Amino acid sequence: MRVAILGAGIAGLTAAHELAKAGYSVTVYEAAAQAGGLASGFRDEGWEWPLERFYHHLFTTDSAIRGLVEEIGYGDKLFFGRQITAQWWSGQPHTLQGGLESLRLPFGSVPVPAMVATALSVVSYPGLPFVDRIRMGVVSAYLKYLARDWRPLERSTAAEWSRRWMGETVYRKFVYPLLEGKFGPYADQVNMAWFWARLKTRSFLLGYFEGGFQGFVDALLAHVRQEGVQVELHTPISALAELPGGRWQVTAALTSDPSAQKTEEYDAVVSTGSPALLKRLVPQLPGDYLGQVQKLDSLGAVVMTIALRRRLTEGVYWMNMPKDEFPFLALVEHTNYLDSKHYGGDHLVYCGDYLEPSHEYFQLTHEELLQRFLPALKRVNPEFDPSWVRASWLHRELYAQPIVPVNHSRNVPALATPLPGLFWASMSQVYPWDRGTNFAVEIGQRVARELCKHDQMEIR
Numbered sequence: 419m420r421v422a423i424l425g426a427g428i429a430g431l432t433a434a435h436e437l438a439k440a441g442y443s444v445t446v447y448e449a450a451a452q453a454g455g456l457a458s459g460f461r462d463e464g465w466e467w468p469l470e471r472f473y474h475h476l477f478t479t480d481s482a483i484r485g486l487v488e489e490i491g492y493g494d495k496l497f498f499g500r501q502i503t504a505q506w507w508s509g510q511p512h513t514l515q516g517g518l519e520s521l522r523l524p525f526g527s528v529p530v531p532a533m534v535a536t537a538l539s540v541v542s543y544p545g546l547p548f549v550d551r552i553r554m555g556v557v558s559a560y561l562k563y564l565a566r567d568w569r570p571l572e573r574s575t576a577a578e579w580s581r582r583w584m585g586e587t588v589y590r591k592f593v594y595p596l597l598e599g600k601f602g603p604y605a606d607q608v609n610m611a612w613f614w615a616r617l618k619t620r621s622f623l624l625g626y627f628e629g630g631f632q633g634f635v636d637a638l639l640a641h642v643r644q645e646g647v648q649v650e651l652h653t654p655i656s657a658l659a660e661l662p663g664g665r666w667q668v669t670a671a672l673t674s675d676p677s678a679q680k681t682e683e684y685d686a687v688v689s690t691g692s693p694a695l696l697k698r699l700v701p702q703l704p705g706d707y708l709g710q711v712q713k714l715d716s717l718g719a720v721v722m723t724i725a726l727r728r729r730l731t732e733g734v735y736w737m738n739m740p741k742d743e744f745p746f747l748a749l750v751e752h753t754n755y756l757d758s759k760h761y762g763g764d765h766l767v768y769c770g771d772y773l774e775p776s777h778e779y780f781q782l783t784h785e786e787l788l789q790r791f792l793p794a795l796k797r798v799n800p801e802f803d804p805s806w807v808r809a810s811w812l813h814r815e816l817y818a819q820p821i822v823p824v825n826h827s828r829n830v831p832a833l834a835t836p837l838p839g840l841f842w843a844s845m846s847q848v849y850p851w852d853r854g855t856n857f858a859v860e861i862g863q864r865v866a867r868e869l870c871k872h873d874q875m876e877i878r
Contacts, residue, residue, distance in 0.1 A: 425690035427455025432862025449654035459632035464762030476625030480856035719818035
């Protein structure tokens, strides 16, 4: 059985790996010149390691990707370490206690259980009255360690639920800024299951790969090729056509010759792209399924990476920025977590945001956006001077963050479409979990199992 996979991101390559193990003949098509999708990287002259276009890391709880890393023999390249997270409050960063593993007492250090560490990381935040900090710490610990079923939570918005159980002050000063920063005008629509999943999957230690995520992707790409998978990079798909008997015709454009195309036939197709791509390639999807696809809203991502000659902050890796004060959501100083020696001594800072595709940041030039962001760096560090900037890179993606309203599980389309032989596996379907590399692996594994199941049913 021949299978075409559209997209050589982590989900597509994982599905290819699983299907190759099951004995299928697999071809992967990727429009970009390199594999990796949103986890792909770039490299500047003098850098030992490539850097992700969009900041990435793993959590210790990311079991799917950690299992795959071990399976392909890349486990010795994965490491975990501590990092410092901060919240901008009252004109300065306030460090949260991420990574707290012990309490220093007069008679020595004692271990801190994970649940207690979670609560301590919240109650230390001075932007809330003490009673509200305690309340929020207790509720956060409950969500992370005791609440196990997300289904009742998706019936309420995160705004409604947090107001009820954490209080109005916590909602206005802590929860709403997080939701508004991540989802913008959709903040009041996001359901509580998303908030629960975000707490559930986070860990104090963060993971990274020697050689970056591009190093892992390249290792996975080499592994699937060794398994017999054909991977066609720089080969966008221009058309999908149904054929008699449930087969599919895939037409790919040749970037080496824009006027040339090649056509292949397959028994099944797995698309791992956006809802917009699926609608464009397969407009004949049945109404019920297409209706679900059309209900899937999402935000894009805009990330400016700036190489500085000097360190910007004193060891802070991740800083949450209030959107009413700063022109971006997150300030991530990558080289406060990874040694700058891997990047030729550059101190690398990400300025990132999730925005509607119509936002002006998707139209502004690189230089225009850089000039918007630089004054914010001066606020973070008054000593900052534009002469510190050695280089900068701008990356934008229109499909980066699915929006999850109340009862969103009803909107999520099945991996197997109603059209025989056509499957769809995207970040919009990892719900209730948030998008990320771990769940890209998981959905790649799921769609491979689904395809195998349907194939076996047809054989019977």
